[in-house]
Amino acid sequence: MGGIYIHVPFCRKKCFYCDFYKTTAVSQKPLFLQSLHREIDLQCEYLQNEPVDTVYFGGGTPSVLLPSEISEILEHLGRCHAFSNQAEVTVEANPDDLSLTYLKELKMVGANRLSIGIQSFHPEDLKRMNRRHTRDQAVASVANALDAGFGDISIDLIYGLPELSMSRWEENLRQAMELPATHLSAYHLTYHEGTMFYHWLKKGQLKEIPEDDSIAQFEMLMDMSAAAGYEHYEISNFARNQAYSKHNSAYWKGKKYLGLGPSAHSYDGVSRQWNIADLYHYLKSLQQGELNFEREILSDTDRLNDFLITRIRTKWGLDLREIQTYFSQKARLKLENSAKKYLISGHLKMDGDIIYLTRQGIMVSDEIMLALLAEES
Ligand code: SF4
Structure with a gap:
């Protein structure tokens, strides 16, 4: 969908x-x-x-x-x-x-x-x-x-x-x-x-x-x-x-979307693109029959980080089995390692293979997400 x-x-x-x-x-x-x-x-x-x-x-x-x-x-x-x-x-x-x-x-x-x-x-x-x-x-x-x-x-x-x-x-x-x-x-x-x-x-x-x-x-x-x-x-x-x-x-589930209109963003699973954020240039390009956008191909690390940030913010949480299936065993282990500190402090909780933000964690979610992000290798 x-x-x-x-x-x-x-x-x-x-x-x-x-x-x-x-x-x-x-x-x-x-x-x-x-x-x-x-x-x-x-x-x-x-x-x-x-x-x-x-x-x-x-x-x-x-x-x-x-x-x-x-x-x-x-x-x-x-x-x-x-x-x-x-x-x-x-x-x-x-x-x-x-x-x-x-x-x-x-x-x-x-x-x-x-x-x-x-x-x-x-x-x-x-x-x-x-x-x-x-x-x-x-x-x-x-x-x-x-x-x-x-x-x-x-x-x-x-x-x-x-x-x-x-x-x-x-x-x-x-x-x-x-x-x-x-x-x-x-x-x-x-x-x-x-x-x-x-x-x-x-x-x-x-x-x-x-x-x-x-x-x-x-x-x-x-x-x-x-x-x-x-x-x-x-x-x-x-x-x-x-x-x-x-x-x-x-x-938040990483589905594909098409953005139309000035400044709208699109995502097709492998790249992100964003239309020019300027009505005049948006209109001019389309009057000439052309699209006006920039595009970025996502690296594996970008996709992993997007996955992480979009999943953990919801009540459905971040499923480590999916990290293993869609990315790698190594990515799962690294994430488990970075999450440890927050699991101990009570900002995150784990139920089976799923990690969730706790109420305390939601208060500082930006900091937690930043700490969980993978670095480009
Ligand atoms: S300026 Fe326009 S888009 Fe921005 S909050 Fe006000 S009504 Fe909404």
Whole structure:
């Protein structure tokens, strides 16, 4: 099974923390759509007849697209690729785009999962981040999605924001847990170079929250989501009633995927490639009938490290037998050796041949993954 990711690069305004590739040049949408359709044709063979199990419209803000435009994209993809019966079609959206009418139409054209970028319910946080929506719009968007017939609704939250107190984070979580969502993605704020937040941090106009608060907010996230029936199935992802994101789970299981649109990444099992992260050059190339991407052939060590990082982050863990089968006995032994220290300290646990992060390990997962990585020989 394979997946398809479509990067819709338009945002009506830019959030101050965001480093995804995006542009406010929404007037370029018609040319973007024309180019995207050309790219679909040019990349028809990329998945080598692998049936498509997931389509993910990400961005940017895919909800700038009309349902009819999404429908045309899906139809075109369907002419190139065989879709599985249970294919998951996710559309990322901003709450203020999600009227009941829009959502009903979106459902009718084949979208069956929504990922709503709420980030916070608090007016001060929303203003600080330069988000477009209000708390009420966030709450209404989930209610509308349910009314429109979406059973799979994911919401995004951000913690670790400057001046985010424990009580405000608790309020955010309480509000999130009350919503009839089935999935939650919650990420700690990162100060990415090139963003306004990074600029303000460097100029001393913003202050990072203390590390203890970051840890306490993550602890609170884990506790409150568990109490509200969410299962913590990946470092930053939580699902009710096993409503795991099929698309992201496919990344974590090393399945092939095709990325379309500026900055989108693709993976075919032996190489990774990424489209140019620039709308102007993306459009120019496709208008001339050419793709514009860079490609990297993966070494055995790259593949081993990808395998390790993607598996260990989930609740299904890293199976050492698979390391032995797909790589080598030597790779397994080396990994067991590097994991020892963390097994003793309680950051990792082992059940049969499978290694998992413990709750304590999830808190420092970046450090653990770095320590487990194999070095190029
Ligand atoms: S967070 Fe989403 S809506 Fe905000 S600028 Fe980034 S891509 Fe656009």
